[in-house]
Amino acid sequence: MKRRAFLKTACLASTCLLPACKSTVQHAESILENNKIIVNKTEFKTKNTITIAHGKYAIGLVKLDDNNFAASLLACTHNGCAVSPADTGFICPCHGARFDQLGQVTKGPAEKDLTRFMTSSNKQFITIHLT
Numbered sequence: 001m002k003r004r005a006f007l008k009t010a011c012l013a014s015t016c017l018l019p020a021c022k023s024t025v026q027h028a029e030s031i032l033e034n035n036k037i038i039v040n041k042t043e044f045k046t047k048n049t050i051t052i053a054h055g056k057y058a059i060g061l062v063k064l065d066d067n068n069f070a071a072s073l074l075a076c077t078h079n080g081c082a083v084s085p086a087d088t089g090f091i092c093p094c095h096g097a098r099f100d101q102l103g104q105v106t107k108g109p110a111e112k113d114l115t116r117f118m119t120s121s122n123k124q125f126i127t128i129h130l131t
Contacts, residue, residue: 062102
């Protein structure tokens with residue numbers, strides 16, 4: 001195969017693969033209302049941690065038990081990188097900082113905990129209080 005034909009084939013193949021490179025993060029459904037985010041408890045059917053879209057960074061919402069939840073802004077306090085859910089909390093992909101389910105630092109280089117939000121819940125909904 002000649003170089004020109006190879007490059008043409010490679011470029012065509014890469015345009016087919018690019019859509020597969022999009023982020024696979026799916027945020028839970030939520031409603032923003034008067035500085036509060038409202039999430040249906042059914043979002044926790046198959047997992048104990050969900051993410052909610054919120055501006056530049058997501059919010060991580062962790063189910064501690066049926067009526068207790070912890071909400072943290074997923075922005076690393078070390079260098080501002082977006083933090084991702086992990087098995088036992090959250091991890092920063094930039095420098096490896098780790099946080100527990102409550103957003104507390106368990107491994108540096110971050111020295112401060114994630115920003116936390118108060119939560120409340122009833123039988124059907126969880127409310128994250130942004131102020």
